[in-house]
Amino acid sequence: MATFEIKWNQTLFVVDLTPQEYNVMTVKDLKLRCQTLAQLKPDYYKLLAHGALLKEDDKLIKEYKIATGSKVILMGCKVKQVYTHTYIRGKINTLYVETCVITGTHAKGGCTY
Numbered sequence: 001m002a003t004f005e006i007k008w009n010q011t012l013f014v015v016d017l018t019p020q021e022y023n024v025m026t027v028k029d030l031k032l033r034c035q036t037l038a039q040l041k042p043d044y045y046k047l048l049a050h051g052a053l054l055k056e057d058d059k060l061i062k063e064y065k066i067a068t069g070s071k072v073i074l075m076g077c078k079v080k081q082v083y084t085h086t087y088i089r090g091k092i093n094t095l096y097v098e099t100c101v102i103t104g105t106h107a108k109g110g111c112t113y
Helices: 019-024 027-038
Strands: 002-008 011-017 045-049 071-088 091-102
Touching: 002 019, 002 027, 011 019, 011 027, 027 045, 027 071
Parallel strands: 002 071
Antiparallel strands: 002 011, 045 071, 071 091
16 A cells, blocks of 8 residues: 655645555556646646656656655646637627636746646
């Protein structure tokens, strides 16, 4: 059994994996788990472990030395949905834009989108 923590702002999420799950879990799988836990889209956050950015989605988490007792940092932001309307030649065009709302202690670099 592998148990590690994911820290996001002031929140700690505990991840418990069976040996079988641990042996096959990729960074992408971990990002999907984080998406469920923190309700964030993977495009709007980064994961760090042992000082390294987990940027290769196909790499196994054990290749990044994530194991029992490890702490993974989730740096990210919530997404705010913004609708803007423009008036062009008699038509109203609606543009849907996602903007980053910076949260918590990562306001100076956790989100650069």
